[in-house]
Amino acid sequence: MTSYQVYLVGGAVRDQLLNIPVDDHDWVVTGATPEQLEQQGYQQVGKQFPVFLNPINKEEYALARKEKKQGEGYTGFICDFSPDISLEEDLERRDLTINAIAQDKDGTLIDPFSGKQDLEDRLLRHVSNAFVEDPLRVLRVARFSARFHHLDFKIAPETMTLMQTISASGELATLSAERIWKELEKALNTQHADIFFDVLEEANALNKLFPELIWISSTEQTNILNQNKWTPAQRWAVLGRHTQQEALGQLHQRIRSPNQFKIIAEQVRSFLENQHIPMSAENWENWLMSVNAIKKPQPFVLLIEVLSNLTNSKIEDWQTLRETIAAINASALMKQGYSGSELGQALKQSRIDALDKSLSPLVN
Numbered sequence: 321m322t323s324y325q326v327y328l329v330g331g332a333v334r335d336q337l338l339n340i341p342v343d344d345h346d347w348v349v350t351g352a353t354p355e356q357l358e359q360q361g362y363q364q365v366g367k368q369f370p371v372f373l374n375p376i377n378k379e380e381y382a383l384a385r386k387e388k389k390q391g392e393g394y395t396g397f398i399c400d401f402s403p404d405i406s407l408e409e410d411l412e413r414r415d416l417t418i419n420a421i422a423q424d425k426d427g428t429l430i431d432p433f434s435g436k437q438d439l440e441d442r443l444l445r446h447v448s449n450a451f452v453e454d455p456l457r458v459l460r461v462a463r464f465s466a467r468f469h470h471l472d473f474k475i476a477p478e479t480m481t482l483m484q485t486i487s488a489s490g491e492l493a494t495l496s497a498e499r500i501w502k503e504l505e506k507a508l509n510t511q512h513a514d515i516f517f518d519v520l521e522e523a524n525a526l527n528k529l530f531p532e533l534i535w536i537s538s539t540e541q542t543n544i545l546n547q548n549k550w551t552p553a554q555r556w557a558v559l560g561r562h563t564q565q566e567a568l569g570q571l572h573q574r575i576r577s578p579n580q581f582k583i584i585a586e587q588v589r590s591f592l593e594n595q596h597i598p599m600s601a602e603n604w605e606n607w608l609m610s611v612n613a614i615k616k617p618q619p620f621v622l623l624i625e626v627l628s629n630l631t632n633s634k635i636e637d638w639q640t641l642r643e644t645i646a647a648i649n650a651s652a653l654m655k656q657g658y659s660g661s662e663l664g665q666a667l668k669q670s671r672i673d674a675l676d677k678s679l680s681p682l683v684n
């Protein structure tokens with residue numbers, strides 16, 4: 321059997337050079353056929369591409385490949401993965417020079433596109449004009465900008481021009497909701513999610529990818545959004561606060577964001593939208609029950625953390641509201657003879673009375 325070569329590539333090499341912990345190892349194999357890998361126990365996982373799982377460490381091993389775009393969208397590629405494809409050819413089809421560095425088993429770097437220099441120069445730069453063949457790369461570059469913002473990375477102007485070219489081509493519309501959501505979620509996991517949106521805006525991609533979203537780039541936005549205490553779902557809620565309830569609903573439906581993100585964002589926006597309505601004890605009771613404050617204490621805490629921040633009020637006051645209604649207990653009312661819908665009514669009235677008496681400054 322001809323001997324094949326294995327190289328570590330992509331994010332693992334990049335992050336190792338940046339001294340960032342590496343959690344995912346991707347490998348490229350040159351000089352092998354799918355049959356040879358299968359004989360060694362590797363299992364093919366990629367339908368589209370010849371990607372295999374190593375039977376021992378379960379890491380991804382991809383045959384070196386060249387891709388050529390034919391037709392529209394993600395599926396419009398012809399893929400050549402014959403054993404004579406070189407490592408350099410495989411690196412050339414990648415998005416950014418910092419993601420196109422390989423490392424052989426002795427630790428030697430193979431870096432034909434000066435990715436190491438770009439890492440040192442803090443530059444996000446495309447490898448070749450093949451960059452435009454995958455519209456997802458607009459989102460990827462925005463995401464890497466957010467992720468590495470604290471390290472002072474910049475986008476090369478010629479790369480930004482290609483991102484704008486992709487936006488103008490209409491190809492962003494071919495991206496699936498799932499691929500868009502994955503990139504967005506990763507961006508919300510960084511402490512500079514605002515940069516992700518700023519970059520998309522500069523690339524003229526924001527209104528194509530998220531047309532419903534009202535994005536306001538400001539120091540206030542940055543200060544609120546980039547607090548490290550937020551979970552990704554809380555960041556999404558903070559970000560969505562300027563977008564009207566109906567548009568937010570449409571956006572969630574289109575990008576199919578998980579419920580955890582959708583619910584908190586819509587609850588925050590709905591609260592802010594109704595803020596002009598005077599909040600009587602009855603209104604507070606309705607609101608607390610509508611956001612499931614008693615039954616879902618954990619999501620409620622995430623919600624009130626956002627609301628107390630956005631309305632400059634004390635988190636303790638919001639907690640008091642929940643504690644006040646959670647303390648009402650049905651058994652005392654049942655002993656008084658209440659049952660069925662009458663019990664429901666009596667419970668509601670007791671919660672309202674308790675909120676009315678509550679010392680919480682939120683209840684007026």
Ligand SMILES: Nc1ccn([C@@H]2O[C@H](COP(=O)(O)OP(=O)(O)OP(=O)(O)O)[C@@H](O)[C@H]2O)c(=O)n1
Binds near residue numbers: 330332
């Ligand atoms: N649209 C894409 C997706 C991936 N890649 C290449 O495939 C590698 C692995 O991709 P992926 O695992 O998605 O990302 P990472 O760069 O490893 O980044 P992360 O740390 O976010 O996983 C990238 O480094 C890049 O070389 C690419 O060129 N174009």
